[in-house]
Amino acid sequence: MILRRLGDLALPAGTFIGFLAIWEILVRAFHVPVFILPAPSAVVVSLWKFALTPSSFASLLNTLSAMIVGFVCGTFVGIVLAILIFSSRLLSRTLHPLLLAIQTVPKVTIAPLLLVWFGIGVVPKIILITIIAFFPVLTNMLAGLASVDQKRIDLFRALGASRWQEMTKLRLPTSLPYLFAALEVTAIYSLIGAIIVEFVGSQGGLGTILLKRNYDLDIAGEFAVIVVLSGLGIVLHTLIKLVERRTVFWTGAHASTEARSNVPL
Amino acid sequence: MRELVSASPVIELVDVGKTYVTRRGEYLEALARTSLSMRSGEFVTMVGPSGCGKTTLLNIVCGLTPLTSGEVRVKHTQGAAENVEIGIVFQEPTLLLWRTVLRNVLLPIEIRKKQVGQYEARARDLLRTLGLEGFEDAYPHELSGGMQQRAAIARALINDPTLLLMDEPFSALDAFTRDRLNLELLKVWETSKKTVLFVTHNMAEAVFLADRVLVMAPRPGRVVADIPIELPRPRTADMTTSPELVRYIAEIRDQMKAFGVVD
Numbered sequence: 001m002i003l004r005r006l007g008d009l010a011l012p013a014g015t016f017i018g019f020l021a022i023w024e025i026l027v028r029a030f031h032v033p034v035f036i037l038p039a040p041s042a043v044v045v046s047l048w049k050f051a052l053t054p055s056s057f058a059s060l061l062n063t064l065s066a067m068i069v070g071f072v073c074g075t076f077v078g079i080v081l082a083i084l085i086f087s088s089r090l091l092s093r094t095l096h097p098l099l100l101a102i103q104t105v106p107k108v109t110i111a112p113l114l115l116v117w118f119g120i121g122v123v124p125k126i127i128l129i130t131i132i133a134f135f136p137v138l139t140n141m142l143a144g145l146a147s148v149d150q151k152r153i154d155l156f157r158a159l160g161a162s163r164w165q166e167m168t169k170l171r172l173p174t175s176l177p178y179l180f181a182a183l184e185v186t187a188i189y190s191l192i193g194a195i196i197v198e199f200v201g202s203q204g205g206l207g208t209i210l211l212k213r214n215y216d217l218d219i220a221g222e223f224a225v226i227v228v229l230s231g232l233g234i235v236l237h238t239l240i241k242l243v244e245r246r247t248v249f250w251t252g253a254h255a256s257t258e259a260r261s262n263v264p265l
Numbered sequence: 266m267r268e269l270v271s272a273s274p275v276i277e278l279v280d281v282g283k284t285y286v287t288r289r290g291e292y293l294e295a296l297a298r299t300s301l302s303m304r305s306g307e308f309v310t311m312v313g314p315s316g317c318g319k320t321t322l323l324n325i326v327c328g329l330t331p332l333t334s335g336e337v338r339v340k341h342t343q344g345a346a347e348n349v350e351i352g353i354v355f356q357e358p359t360l361l362l363w364r365t366v367l368r369n370v371l372l373p374i375e376i377r378k379k380q381v382g383q384y385e386a387r388a389r390d391l392l393r394t395l396g397l398e399g400f401e402d403a404y405p406h407e408l409s410g411g412m413q414q415r416a417a418i419a420r421a422l423i424n425d426p427t428l429l430l431m432d433e434p435f436s437a438l439d440a441f442t443r444d445r446l447n448l449e450l451l452k453v454w455e456t457s458k459k460t461v462l463f464v465t466h467n468m469a470e471a472v473f474l475a476d477r478v479l480v481m482a483p484r485p486g487r488v489v490a491d492i493p494i495e496l497p498r499p500r501t502a503d504m505t506t507s508p509e510l511v512r513y514i515a516e517i518r519d520q521m522k523a524f525g526v527v528d
Contacts, residue, residue: 250362
């Protein structure tokens with residue numbers, strides 16, 4: 001079992017290391033200037049310097065905190081909206097089409113507006129991330145709430161359950177796998193949302209560092225930040241997977257539903 | 266005293282009928298006007314092919330399907346599921362997968378907003394009677410289909426229901442498990458003396474379990490025969506092949522033949 005797992009890891013890991021090696025060799029062999037494409041070794045040096053600078057952690061924390069607050073807000077808004085839209089025909093007919101329409105707006109375009117309205121700081125980040133994150137949660141939760149099979153609904157009705165009991169004891173637990181499928185997507189979206197706002201204007205955060213290094217033609221440094229960001233993404237994704245396995249233990253790996261990831265950013 | 270109690274019908278269906286309107290606006294009679302009464306502690310089975318209104322009748326009794334004519338009187342109160350506890354077992358166990366077996370059994374108590382703690386001992390007792398001792402804290406996906414259905418029966422009994430409705434509860438199980446669960450159901454029934462309405466499409470099962478077999482026919486769904494079963498109690502496994510039982514099955518077949526249900 002463990003051997004097979006190692007074997008499963010060995011192939012992609014080997015490919016990745018091979019790719020880095022070829023990259024390193026080509027850069028050295030053709031004397032590619034470091035401001036065009038740095039060798040992986042130069043990126044590692046930059047990463048090391050980044051890790052040794054105390055202010056890097058402040059930037060990391062800056063981006064991460066906004067991202068987490070926005071992620072939580074977006075998830076909460078998505079769940080509440082899903083419950084409301086599911087429970088009320090009126091809301092389903094008024095609010096739902098409106099929310100769908102809002103989704104056609106590319107979120108990137110709102111970022112400058114949010115800066116005008118809320119100033120440079122953490123607030124516009126949290127708002128943009130909330131706007132980006134709530135939608136996959138909403139659509140997946142709506143699908144999840146509707147996925148309860150008729151026999152279980154019959155059971156609850158026959159037991160005399162109220163609509164609220166049917167929601168909390170039956171529909172919400174049933175839609176948990178759908179929720180987690182959405183969270184996997186929105187975690188990454190939240191990171192993107194934070195970086196977008198930091199690109200447009202911010203006093204700190206990894207996005208700001210990335211832009212500054214780009215202006216300074218510190219390409220190795222830029223790669224270092226990108227590595228940190230993708231590492232962050234992997235950690236968040238893994239965390240959500242871990243929580244999912246402990247929370248939605250009854251489905252196994254097979255039943256996880258794919259979130260719709262075609263939301264325009 | 267006992268006689269007096271059991272003589273009063275625990276449930277009475279008077280001229281109950283159900284007609285659906287299809288999308289094209291045609292009327293579809295799922296259940297023709299049916300009258301039926303069950304004594305307290307009686308085990309009644311309904312047997313018939315699909316489409317004969319068995320499930321419709323059951324859903325009317327437990328209040329899931331509004332009826333188009335007639336009325337259901339449960340213990341002389343009007344309306345189906347208002348004040349009287351009714352236990353239901355479906356063909357699928359319909360357990361909640363995120364709850365342990367014990368908490369699944371206690372679900373009806375939670376929904377009725379009663380003190381769950383006061384019923385825990387009873388839930389454990391029921392699970393022991395149904396052979397699930399030691400599985401109280403297991404989750405449904407850790408149990409076999411037969412064990413899940415036992416848990417579903419315990420859940421249906423937790424409220425001490427006046428009436429136990431069973432909709433083909435063992436038809437998804439293999440024949441051996443089904444036979445065993447039938448015997449165990451009878452054991453539980455003999456100690457608790459619940460009134461049971463049991464739907465099946467298996468004639469042998471219908472006869473083996475019942476005090477009375479209602480034979481049903483489709484188009485429109487209706488009860489075409491009401492056959493009292495006078496096999497001695499308690500029923501034992503070797504009765505399943507006894508000539509008396511086979512004779513009853515033949516009688517049911519004859520009734521069905523007369524109504525064109527079987528060839």
